[in-house]
Amino acid sequence: MVSQLTKLEEESIDYFVSFVQIFGFPKSVGQIYGLMFVSGEPMVMGQLVERLEISKGSVSQGLATLKALGAIVPVEVENDRREHFQADLDVSRIVNHFFSERLEPRLQNGSRRLEGMLELAREGGDTKENEPLNRLKALKKWQTRGQRAIPFIKRFLKN
Amino acid sequence: MVSQLTKLEEESIDYFVSFVQIFGFPKSVGQIYGLMFVSGEPMVMGQLVERLEISKGSVSQGLATLKALGAIVPVEVENDRREHFQADLDVSRIVNHFFSERLEPRLQNGSRRLEGMLELAREGGDTKENEPLNRLKALKKWQTRGQRAIPFIKRFLKN
DNA sequence: TTTATTGTTCATTTTTATTTGAACAACCTC
DNA sequence: GAGGTTGTTCAAATAAAAATGAACAATAAA
Known part of the structure; x- marks a missing residue:
C-alpha cells in the first residue's frame, strides 16, 4: 500500500x-x-x-x-x-552550487577567451579607430565586474 | 559572395x-x-x-x-x-533581463505558493513538533533573502 | 498593377535532455 | 550458496527545446 x-x-x-x-x-x-x-x-x-x-x-x-x-x-x-x-x-546550497560549479568556471573560462580575443583584436592596431578592440575592452570591464560579484552574492546568501 | x-x-x-x-x-x-x-x-x-x-x-x-x-x-x-x-x-542588459523577467517573477510566484503551504501546514497545529511547519518557516527566510538579494545584485552590475 | 525584397510565423524536422527499465553488482539472510 | 533486497549504470524510449524552411504579409520599386 x-x-x-x-x-x-x-x-x-x-x-x-x-x-x-x-x-x-x-x-x-x-x-x-x-x-x-x-x-x-x-x-x-x-x-x-x-x-x-x-x-x-x-x-x-x-x-x-x-x-x-x-x-x-x-x-x-x-x-x-x-x-x-x-x-x-539549507536551501541555499543549491544556489551556491550553481554559482561555484556552473557560473564561476564559465566566467573564468570566459576570462581566458577574452584575453585571446584582445590579442587578436590588437593585430588591427591599438588605436581609437579599432572598434572591435574598443568593444572588447568594454567587455572586459563587465567580465571583471561579474567575477567580482560572485563572492559578494555568495556571502549575501550565506548567513 | x-x-x-x-x-x-x-x-x-x-x-x-x-x-x-x-x-x-x-x-x-x-x-x-x-x-x-x-x-x-x-x-x-x-x-x-x-x-x-x-x-x-x-x-x-x-x-x-x-x-x-x-x-x-x-x-x-x-x-x-x-x-x-x-x-x-552594455552586456549587463542580458543579465538584468534574466533577473527581472525570469528570476524575479518566479521568486514572487514562489512567495505566494509558500504562503499557501504555510497555511496548509498550520492545520497540523502551530507547535514545535510540527516539522513541516518548522521547515517551511525556515524556507521562508531563504525566500525573503533571495528576493532581497536581487535588487542588490542588479545595482552591483549596473554601474 | 506586377514583380522583387524584406521580415514574421508556425508546422515540421532535428537536436538535446530526461526518464525509463532491464541488467548487473553488492550485500544480507537463512 | 540460494534467494531476496538494495542500489547503480546505461542503452533505448520519450519528452522538450531549438532550428529549419515554406507560406504568408507588408512594402517598395518597376
Whole structure:
C-alpha cells in the first residue's frame, strides 16, 4: 500500500520543481527534494519511487545529484541496511552550487577567451579607430565586474 | 559572395554562445549577438543569415529576443528600407533581463505558493513538533533573502 | 498593377535532455 | 550458496527545446 501524496506534499514538490529548474536541474531532482523537504523524515529510495511514481533510475540519479549538492545528507538508521537521506534545511546550497560549479568556471573560462580575443583584436592596431578592440575592452570591464560579484552574492546568501 | 568569419568573429561568437546559455537562451541568440558585438557595425537580417549560416527563422527570432532584451538597438540607414541593428555595448542588459523577467517573477510566484503551504501546514497545529511547519518557516527566510538579494545584485552590475 | 525584397510565423524536422527499465553488482539472510 | 533486497549504470524510449524552411504579409520599386 502506497500512501497518496498530501496536498502539502504536492505543493512542496511543485514549488521545488520550479525552483530547481531555474538553475537547470531536471524535474526529478525537484520532486525528490520537494518531498523530502516538507516531511523532514529520513527516506529511502524505494519510498521515493513509490510515492513520486518515478523510476528507480531517476531517483538514483536524483539522489546522487542532491548528495553532490549537499542538499540531502545520509542518515544512519538502526537495523536497516538501506541508505536513508534527509533533506538539509539549507536551501541555499543549491544556489551556491550553481554559482561555484556552473557560473564561476564559465566566467573564468570566459576570462581566458577574452584575453585571446584582445590579442587578436590588437593585430588591427591599438588605436581609437579599432572598434572591435574598443568593444572588447568594454567587455572586459563587465567580465571583471561579474567575477567580482560572485563572492559578494555568495556571502549575501550565506548567513 | 559571402565573407568568411574571421578568427576574431568566431571567438566572439563562441564566447557569447556560452554566455547566453548560462541564462538559458538558445545558441542562435549568442551567435547573433557575438557577431554583432565585435564588429559594432549595424547589420541586417540577410547578412546574419549568410555569415552565420543559420536559417532566416532563427535570425528573426533571435533578433526579436535581443531587441526585447535591449541588447541590440535599431539604427536608421539612409536609402535602405531594411532594418539595421547595432549591438549595444552594455552586456549587463542580458543579465538584468534574466533577473527581472525570469528570476524575479518566479521568486514572487514562489512567495505566494509558500504562503499557501504555510497555511496548509498550520492545520497540523502551530507547535514545535510540527516539522513541516518548522521547515517551511525556515524556507521562508531563504525566500525573503533571495528576493532581497536581487535588487542588490542588479545595482552591483549596473554601474 | 506586377514583380522583387524584406521580415514574421508556425508546422515540421532535428537536436538535446530526461526518464525509463532491464541488467548487473553488492550485500544480507537463512 | 540460494534467494531476496538494495542500489547503480546505461542503452533505448520519450519528452522538450531549438532550428529549419515554406507560406504568408507588408512594402517598395518597376
